[in-house]
Amino acid sequence: MATPPPENQAFLREVDEEYRRDQLMRFWRRWGRWLVAGVVVVLLGLALWLYLSHRDTRSAELQGERFDTALHDLAEDKVDSAQAVFIELSESDRAGYAAMSRFSEANIALANDNLAEAAATFGAIANDESLPEPFRNLALVRQTLAEYEQMxxxxxxxxxxxxxxxxxxxxxxxxxxxxxxxxxxxxxxxxxxxxxxxxxxxxxxxxxxxxxxxxxxxxxxxxxxxxxxxxxxxxxxxxxxxxxxxxx
Structure with missing residues (x-):
């Protein structure tokens, strides 16, 4: 069988390339703006996630620093300043710092012989099912210690x-x-x-x-x-x- 002349092969390749170019242009005219919008949305989402992650990490660091400062104040017998921080952090959206601050408040009350206040705070912690069981059990023991003479x-x-x-x-x-x-x-x-x-x-x-x-x-x-x-x-x-x- 005779092979096609080189001129025909070049022509066919040119037609094929033109057809593909035309298909690509049609696709771009139809979906190009949506592709650009999608890329922009993804980039904006990534930027937002990075910002929120950084803010969340920084917030945790700040709360950790404040809690550590309160513990140092408590060790130096600066009870009022420590207690103010514990009260603030007890409302934290971070369960760990909130629970530890509530526990610290109760311990201060127990040390000051405010047994009813201490027992109430320990009892609330012991009944908080969102907290880990060991933490709740420790609160239960401390609550009983505060209430022991009346039980x-x-x-x-x-x-x-x-x-x-x-x-x-x-x-x-x-x-x-x-x-x-x-x-x-x-x-x-x-x-x-x-x-x-x-x-x-x-x-x-x-x-x-x-x-x-x-x-x-x-x-x-x-x-x-x-x-x-x-x-x-x-x-x-x-x-x-x-x-x-x-x-x-």
Missing amino acids: EPAAVIERLGPLANPDSPFFGTAGEMVAAAYLKQGKRQEAGELYGQIARTESVPSSVRQRAVQIAGVLGVDTSETLDGESTESSEATNEQTEEASNQ
């Missing part, structure tokens, strides 16, 4: 019972309050067993374990080797405390 022993046991076990990070404080509540009810065996558990749990602070060793011993639970020779409070003083608790 019935059964209420203390019911509230803190789930936290009064060796697997709980709050076992030391929660366990002590539950064990003391058992003593108030006259349940010396249950109290002794719980004090013994506290004394044997290495994750509990040593000061709490020392008290538990002494009180458990008074209640007939032997934990004398638990602390491996660490110093303890005098057994006579602990005996008096135990008898006082059990007679209340």
Whole structure:
């Protein structure tokens, strides 16, 4: 078969290129402005996102700086200035700073023996389901500490019972309050067993374990080797405390 002359091939290529150019021009006339608008929208959206991200990061940094300053003021006994910042940050849109500020407010009230105010604030934190469970549990322990003298022993046991076990990070404080509540009810065996558990749990602070060793011993639970020779409070003083608790 004879091949087409070169002139015909060049002509066909020229026609094909012209056809493609015409198709591209039609496409551009129909969709070009929308493509430009789309690119502009994407760029504007990206710019807005970068701005908001920067503003959000800067806002978090500023709140962190203010919270840190308030903690330093509190350490230097500048309670009023620290409390003003905590009150402001408690309304923050950042859950972490808001919760920590509310917690700090409650701790200040507890330190000043404003037990009702402290208990109310801790209770609100404990019931805030938007917060992580460990944070709420800590608030529950602190709330009970503030209300302890006004609570019935059964209420203390019911509230803190789930936290009064060796697997709980709050076992030391929660366990002590539950064990003391058992003593108030006259349940010396249950109290002794719980004090013994506290004394044997290495994750509990040593000061709490020392008290538990002494009180458990008074209640007939032997934990004398638990602390491996660490110093303890005098057994006579602990005996008096135990008898006082059990007679209340």
